[in-house]
Amino acid sequence: MEVITGTVSNLVAGVAGYVFQKVRRNFSHVCSYRRMVSGLEEKVETLKDKRDGVLLDVDAAEKNGENIYPEVNSWLAKADQMTDSELKEVKGLEDEAKNKCFISLCPNFKARYQLSKKAEEDTAAVDELLQQGGFDKISYRDVPQPILFVSPKDFEDFDSRRLMFNKIMEAVKDPNTSQRR
Known part of the structure; x- marks a missing residue:
């Protein structure tokens, strides 16, 4: 009997610990949504600065007649999409999270949770874009076209x-004429 009681108590303790961790993590999303959103906004500003720097390098390379690597153009498109659409979506969720529910007595927990989760996911995506954006070279010289004399x-x-x-x-042609002076 004691063996069964010990096994069951260990099993219940493990399940309770797991459930408690999940509830605590979800509750922390609801409570710390402002911190998550401000962290995302800081990361997006860093991404915008990085994108602007890469755009300056791209413009300089194009003015020099160089071709831009496809991964640079792809990264710029992803960065533009992230800074525009994702940030607008987070702002919409933030407005929704500010609204109260139940006759304006309770905060909207569902909207806060969704906002916090979205901000956390987008922050991870922005971090990944920032890591991918460390280009050593962004352009290459193409083989010059032959100049045809017309x-x-x-x-x-x-x-x-x-x-x-x-x-x-x-x-x-005269051998007596010196070509140097």
Whole structure:
């Protein structure tokens, strides 16, 4: 009998500890939603600064005629999407969390929980984007296109130019003429 009681008490203690941890974590989401949102806003500002720096490098590279790596363009698109749509969604949830329920007597726990979870997920996504944004090089030089010489269609060969060209060519071919001065 004591063996069964000991086993059951250990089992109940383990389950109770697990349930308590889950409830405590969920309750902390409800209580600390403001801290989660402010942390997300700080991370998003850091992401915006990083994105602006990469955009400056991209503009400079494009002005130099360089091609931008596809992963840089992909990262910029993800950063733009994260800073725009996700932040707007969090702001909408924040407005909803400020509303009260039950005749304005109780805070809206569901909205606070959703807001806190969304802010936590988005903070992790922003952290991942910030880590991916550490580019060593953002562009590469492409193989230059060959320059084709196209003679003008309305070119006129004047006699004075032809005469001067012939004199220069004779002077170059003459072994008695020194080319250095």
